[in-house]
Amino acid sequence: xxxxxxTDVRKTYPGGQEAVKGISLDIxxxxxxxxxxxxxxxxxxxxxxxxxxxxxxxGTVSIGGRVVNDxxxxxxxxxxxxxxxALYPHMTVRGNLAYGLKNRKMPAPEIERRIEAAAKALExxxxxxxxxxxxxxxxxxxxxxxxxxVREPAAFLFDEPLSNLDAKLRVQMRAEIRRLQAxxxxxxxxxxxxxxxxxxxxxxxxxxxxxxxxxxxxxxEVYEKPASLFVASFIGSPAMNxxxxxxxxxxxxxxxxxxxxxxxPTGAVLGVRPEHMSVVGEGTPASGPLLDxxxxxxxxxxxxxxxxxxxxxxxxxxxxxVAAGRGPEIAVRMPGHVRRQLGERVLxxxxxxxxxxxxxxxxxxxx
Numbered sequence: 001x002x003x004x005x006x007t008d009v010r011k012t013y014p015g016g017q018e019a020v021k022g023i024s025l026d027i028x029x030x031x032x033x034x035x036x037x038x039x040x041x042x043x044x045x046x047x048x049x050x051x052x053x054x055x056x057x058x059g060t061v062s063i064g065g066r067v068v069n070d071x072x073x074x075x076x077x078x079x080x081x082x083x084x085x086a087l088y089p090h091m092t093v094r095g096n097l098a099y100g101l102k103n104r105k106m107p108a109p110e111i112e113r114r115i116e117a118a119a120k121a122l123e124x125x126x127x128x129x130x131x132x133x134x135x136x137x138x139x140x141x142x143x144x145x146x147x148x149x150v151r152e153p154a155a156f157l158f159d160e161p162l163s164n165l166d167a168k169l170r171v172q173m174r175a176e177i178r179r180l181q182a183x184x185x186x187x188x189x190x191x192x193x194x195x196x197x198x199x200x201x202x203x204x205x206x207x208x209x210x211x212x213x214x215x216x217x218x219x220x221e222v223y224e225k226p227a228s229l230f231v232a233s234f235i236g237s238p239a240m241n242x243x244x245x246x247x248x249x250x251x252x253x254x255x256x257x258x259x260x261x262x263x264x265p266t267g268a269v270l271g272v273r274p275e276h277m278s279v280v281g282e283g284t285p286a287s288g289p290l291l292d293x294x295x296x297x298x299x300x301x302x303x304x305x306x307x308x309x310x311x312x313x314x315x316x317x318x319x320x321x322v323a324a325g326r327g328p329e330i331a332v333r334m335p336g337h338v339r340r341q342l343g344e345r346v347l348x349x350x351x352x353x354x355x356x357x358x359x360x361x362x363x364x365x366x367x
Contacts, residue, residue, distance in 0.1 A: 002064025002077070002154035003029040003187060004050060009059035011045050011211075019045045021211035022059070027204075030185045032178070036198035037208035038234070043191045044159060046208075050189060051080050051157050064154050079148035080157040083164060085140045087132040093143050094128045097150050111150075118146040121180060138169045145180070156181070158190040162197065174200055195235050199223070207231050225356075229363040232271050232356065238306060238331040240271045244360060253290040258352040268366060271356035274306065274331040280347040288349040293330055295344045305338040306331055312345055 004027040011020040020042045027033045035043040048054035050061055052073035060067050068076045087096050094115060101111045119125045122142045132140055141161060148156055158177075162170045178201055181188050192198050198205055199219040207214040207222060207230075215227040226232040232240040243252065245268045255264060277291075278284035293309025308329050332348055340346070357366040 003027055003031075004155055004189060005060075005062040005065075006046075006050070007060045007062070009046065009049060009061060010057045011042070011049060011054065012057045019211055020049070023208075023211075023213055024059075025206060025213065025216070027187060027189060029187055032181050032188045032190065032201060032203045033206060034190045034192060034198045034202035034204070035206050035208055036192055036195055036234075037214075039193060041208040042211040043193075043208050047157055047159055047189060047191045051078060052076050077154040078157055079151045079153040079155075080159065081141075081144050081148050081161045083160045085132070085144045085164075087140060087143060087147075089132050092129050092131055093124060093135075093146075096132070096143060097128075097146050100147065101150060114150040114152070115146075118149040121149065121183070122146050122176075137165050138173060141165065141173060142176070145177070149180070149184070153186070155187040155189065158188065160192055161190075162192075163194075170197070177201065195237065199235070207234065209234075225365070226271075227365050229269060229271075229358045232358065236273060238274050238333075240273050240356070241277070241328070241330050242358075243270045243328060243330075244268075245270055246360070253292070255289050257289055258355055265357070265366070267360050269358045269360050271358060272350045272354065274333040276354035277330070277332040277348050277350045279307075279332065279334065280349050284349060286347065286349055288351055291330060291348040293332075293346050293348055295340055295342055295346060296329060298338070298340055298342065300337060304336065305334045305340075307334060307338065307340055307346070308332075309346060309348070 006023055006025045009020060009023045010018070012018045023046060035046060037043050045054055049056050052068065052071060056069055061069055063076055063078065088099065091099065097115045097118060098111050101114065115128075119128060122145060124139070124142050124146060127135060127139060132143065135143065144161070161177075162173050165173060174197060190201060202219050204216060205219050205222045206216050209230050215222055215231050222231060223235055226235060226240070229242065233242060245255075245264060246266065258270070259265070280286045280290070292312045294312040295307050295309050297308040299306040308331050310329055330348065358364065359366055
């Protein structure tokens with residue numbers, strides 16, 4: 001096992017396109033770190049540079065304290081699990097698991113020992129003699145993981161390995177990967193654009209945006225205390241409600257209750273997650289700030305219902321009222337099945353202690 005250290009790593013393509021803009025990151029030995037972000041944020045490029053599949057423009061990548069910038073992928077002591085499985089179709093599962101080990105001239109008894117250990121861990125004994133074309137997508141992904149496990153590498157690299165699976169199988173495989181990594185205690189770097197996958201798998205989450213790191217922390221830290229507007233809007237589904245506190249138009253009454261002394265900052269954005277908002281009269285008193293909303297959409301998802309609303313104010317100025325007129329659509333999570341109608345007016349409140357504040361210009365959190 002070994003930690004991974006990135007120091008001011010950059011990637012610039014011919015023509016000047018800068019995909020990774022100076023990332024420094026320390027992944028401790030045995031840690032499961034997940035890189036998450038939208039398409040084009042640089043996460044897969046960064047992973048490929050660690051793997052040696054992409055040249056580094058500048059900076060250093062170290063694995064186990066050894067700088068690996070100029071080493072071939074096979075010499076970096078890593079194993080990679082790809083999105084498309086990358087299995088040899090003409091070989092059996094056993095042949096796929098053994099192939100890399102045979103190339104390394106490993107003795108046959110040791111190869112068999114490793115195959116047996118991986119087959120037991122992944123429960124793939126039943127199809128060791130089948131070819132990939134005879135397997136389901138989930139079975140093929142298990143084989144791809146087995147091929148990584150038999151190498152007993154210093155680190156695992158995962159490049160969106162579950163993106164080709166259906167929703168139910170993704171949930172099963174997430175649990176499988178997390179269980180295996182915890183048991184093997186091997187340093188792992190995992191790339192995904194799926195925030196739920198990232199939240200459930202990671203020891204530490206690294207949120208990327210535009211080739212830069214927005215925030216590093218445990219999933220709970222990132223969710224409960226987002227460092228920027230980008231993180232607040234990217235992590236969480238539905239996303240955090242974000243309301244610019246500019247202009248003197250009807251929107252939120254008694255907003256001064258959020259701020260000590262009643263001083264409402266200018267050039268700021270207020271954030272509140274949907275689960276921290278409540279409809280007044282649904283067992284919730286009108287003790288906090290108040291939002292007068294007209295319902296624009298309703299999503300019933302079984303155990304809970306999401307209602308979405310636009311500010312229903314008339315655009316006039318009133319004492320203690322700030323925010324953005326019609327402004328952004330506000331999401332509110334409500335328990336169970338809710339009988340509401342489109343266009344219905346509701347009064348919504350939230351606990352000021354559960355609110356967040358961001359600088360509108362820089363996008364960074366204001367503590």
